[in-house]
Amino acid sequence: MILYTDATTPFGRKCVIAALEREIPLEERFIKLSEPGDFLDVNPLNQIPALFVERGKCYFDSDVILEYLDTLHENSPLIPELNKFECKTAIHLANGIIESTLLRTMELRRPECRQSKTFVNHLEARVMRGIETMEKKRQTKIGDWLNGEEITTAVALSYVDFRFSTEWRKTAPTLETWFERVSCRKSMELTAPTRERPIAMIDKIRV
Ligand SMILES: N[C@@H](CCC(=O)N[C@@H](CS)C(=O)NCC(=O)O)C(=O)O
Incomplete structure (x- = not known):
């Protein structure tokens, strides 16, 4: 495969x-x-x-x-049957953060005169709202088996760090602690x- x-x-x-x-x-x-x-x-x-x-x-x-x-x-399972729709919605939220960060990066790679500040602001606001929502739902504990929601959330936060900003930590302390723990996993490293x-x-x- x-x-x-x-x-x-x-x-x-x-x-x-x-x-x-x-x-x-x-x-x-x-x-x-x-x-x-x-x-x-x-x-x-x-x-x-x-x-x-x-x-x-x-x-x-x-x-x-x-x-x-x-x-x-x-x-x-990566996608557990129990709370399946909550899990898939949380994955979709993290996917949306990834996609918005990706679009922002691509917009900022265009010649400056062609960039839309309004579009960039719109994407940045969506990322920050998404992270705010993650913060409300997160607990700091991680289990032995990362599921699809945890994996996608960790990847989204790492991508925001990589391409956009690390500032989200200032308003998301629970998520920050959780993310630091997940980031130590070998699969993430x-x-x-x-x-x-x-x-x-x-x-x-x-x-
Ligand atoms: N919904 C797709 C999105 C895949 C996607 O957007 N991949 C990007 C790389 S991160 C890509 O291939 N971009 C090139 C393009 O869209 O032309 C998924 O979850 O796999």
């Missing part, structure tokens, strides 16, 4: 952390979307992450991949967006 991804994509990172946390064997393959080649057969949208399972069986969208990974292990290479042999790593 090959996961097409790259070093910095937060949506790809979600999937790699999930595979590491559940010890699901996976080959990570970094891809340049500007030179997709045969990758377009895996994901015609030319987006990462995308999972190649076997010829004719490719899954994309990080949430679909998480659900698929749940069919490959017998430990605590190994997938930092500053890495240069794919992880070799995911199934051999004990988190």
